[in-house]
Amino acid sequence: MSTHMSARTLTRLCVLPAATAAIALSLVSPASAHVSATVSDASAGAFTVATFSVPHGCEGSPTTKIEIQVPESVLSVTPTRNPLYEVEPRIEQLEEPVTDAHGNEATERTASVVYTATTPLPEGQRDTFELSFQVPDAAGETLAFPTIQTCQKGETAWTEVPAEGQDSDELESPAPAFEILPASDEGGHGEETAGSAEESHDADGSAAAAGAADAAxxxxxxxxxxxxxxxxxxxxxxxxxxxxxxxxxxxx
CATH class of the missing domain: 1.20.5 (Single alpha-helices involved in coiled-coils or other helix-helix interfaces)
Structure with a gap:
C-alpha cells in the first residue's frame, strides 16, 4: 500500500512540470527562415542602424552575394564593413535634385548595397549585414528593403511586399521591412543622445546614488x-x- 501511494504521488509530482514545460514550448515562436531586418530605432527622423539577417542558403547551396535595395525615400546609407565580403554601394542619379536632412542639395542616391562573399557562406551558417541611415519622416508607413540572395546554385529574391491589409507571413519570399514609428522627442544623432544622457547623469547623480543605496x-x-x-x-x-x-x- 505504501509503495503504491509513493508511486502515485511521484506520478502526480511529475505531471505538473511536464505540463508546464509543454505550455512554455507552445508559447515559443518558431525561428524565421526569411531574410529579416531589425532596427535600432524605428522612429520617424531618427538615425538608425538596420541589421539584415541571412539565416540559410538557397535550398542547401552556399550564399555568394547579397544585394540590399534601398527604398526611394532613403537618399543615402552607410554600410558597415564586413571582413568576409566586398562591399559596393551602387549610386544612381536623381531626375531632380532634392534637399537632404542637413539642408544640402542631393543629386544622387544610394540605390542598393552589394555584399560579395570572398568565401561563400555555408548553408548551415548565418550572417548579418548593417546599414546606417536616417528614417524618413513618414510615421505609420512600412519601409521595405527588397533583397536578392545569390548562391552557388540558384537565387532567392526576397522582394515581395504585402498588399494593404495583408499579413507578410502569407508571402513566400517577403522583403525585409519595418514600420516607421512616430517621431521621438529625443531625436538627433547617437552622439547627441549620449551627451544628453551624460548631462542628466551628472545632474541627478546624487539622487540616483541615494536611490540605489535605499534599494540595496x-x-x-x-x-x-x-x-x-x-x-x-x-x-x-x-x-x-x-x-x-x-x-x-x-x-x-
Whole structure:
C-alpha cells in the first residue's frame, strides 16, 4: 500500500512540470527562415542602424552575394564593413535634385548595397549585414528593403511586399521591412543622445546614488526575511516528517 501511494504521488509530482514545460514550448515562436531586418530605432527622423539577417542558403547551396535595395525615400546609407565580403554601394542619379536632412542639395542616391562573399557562406551558417541611415519622416508607413540572395546554385529574391491589409507571413519570399514609428522627442544623432544622457547623469547623480543605496538596503532586508521564512518552513517540514515516521512505527 505504501509503495503504491509513493508511486502515485511521484506520478502526480511529475505531471505538473511536464505540463508546464509543454505550455512554455507552445508559447515559443518558431525561428524565421526569411531574410529579416531589425532596427535600432524605428522612429520617424531618427538615425538608425538596420541589421539584415541571412539565416540559410538557397535550398542547401552556399550564399555568394547579397544585394540590399534601398527604398526611394532613403537618399543615402552607410554600410558597415564586413571582413568576409566586398562591399559596393551602387549610386544612381536623381531626375531632380532634392534637399537632404542637413539642408544640402542631393543629386544622387544610394540605390542598393552589394555584399560579395570572398568565401561563400555555408548553408548551415548565418550572417548579418548593417546599414546606417536616417528614417524618413513618414510615421505609420512600412519601409521595405527588397533583397536578392545569390548562391552557388540558384537565387532567392526576397522582394515581395504585402498588399494593404495583408499579413507578410502569407508571402513566400517577403522583403525585409519595418514600420516607421512616430517621431521621438529625443531625436538627433547617437552622439547627441549620449551627451544628453551624460548631462542628466551628472545632474541627478546624487539622487540616483541615494536611490540605489535605499534599494540595496531593501533587498538585504527582503533577503533576510526570506531566509528566516525558509528556515522556519524547513523546521516545520522536518517535524512533520518525524511525527509521521513515529506514527508509522506505532501502527506497525
Amino acid at each position: 538596503d531593501g533587498e538585504d532586508d527582503g533577503s533576510d526575511a526570506l531566509g528566516w521564512a525558509g528556515l522556519a518552513a524547513g523546521l516545520l517540514g522536518l517535524a512533520a516528517g518525524g511525527l509521521a515516521l513515529a506514527r508509522t512505527r506505532t501502527t506497525s
